[in-house]
Amino acid sequence: MLKRWLAIPLLLLAGSAPAWAADCPELLQGELTQLRSKQQIDLCQRFAGKPLVVVNTASHCGFAPQFDGLEAMYKRYKGQGLEMMGVPSNDFNQEDKDLAVTQKVCYANYGVTFTMTQPQPVRGSDATHLFKVLAEQSSAPKWNFYKYVVDRQGRVIANFSSLTKPDDPEFVAAVEKAIASKP
Template identity: 40%
Template sequence: MIRFLFAAVLILSAQAGLAKGISGTFPSIDGGTLSVEAWRGQPVLVVNTASQCGFTPQYAALQTVWDRYRDAGLVVLAIPSDDFNQELASAAEVKEFCDLNYGLDMPMTDITHVKGSKAHDFYRQVRAETGFVPRWNFNKVLIAPDGSVAETWGSSVKPDSRQITRAIEAYLN
């Protein structure tokens, strides 16, 4: 009987942890904070970005996806990172670069670590749930409305590709 109760407690604890989902609070590039939990119930496409990368033109596709799906409930979160040594020196420079070159108006964090021992807790949770770690800039993570990781993609998969938009559309109203 004790073994049964212990097993039941372990199962319920695991289920409670899964129900919680991926979480994280980031400093916003505009000041204040951005909380993944605030978007629970909506799909969230999270992309680690860099301003001086061969994939930087994907910012335009990210803005297109944001424009196309935000009214249906999608959140696109750009996370500038210098973990691959291709980001500008300050958040202010990143914001200016993105405004001038891409007209970005999606939520964006301050410069954040996405891999290694300094990785933001969000990315640690993604790794723990899926094994996924960004291997370069412009890796994508789709968080389902329940907070679980729905899918991940590498840099070469464009944000507006059918592969990604099909996954997003599955979670929209």
């Protein structure tokens, strides 16, 4: 009797899965915690079918001023469907251990409005699933502010080093190509 009772909710859940769940690319499977709260970001629900830029960030990195250029790019292209996600990481020993400091750097110092997660590992065996798949499709980040451009099918179409500024013509061209990709 108990087995039958427990099976009913599972059947109901299986029948109520969103349509996008079956088509979720490997890259977007999973959840990450949002920076400003303890809410989970369902990557598939938020980003499936959309062009996406993923950047690993660090509050105390010399490349942190790139937040300005990334925010400008996000504002320029979000009306065309572009999504952007910053993923703070201490893998290169430049992220603060205090979430309040990370939040201040992102939101107060640089006015970031795109999605930011709480700090995550981005390299090696401890890397979050998202960054493991990014590494499989291209390469692991070699430093902070490594940028990945992902098309609407969840495939990395380009990646850029920390030295590449957000207004670099090749980076902009890759973002425009991702926006133009068909779902």
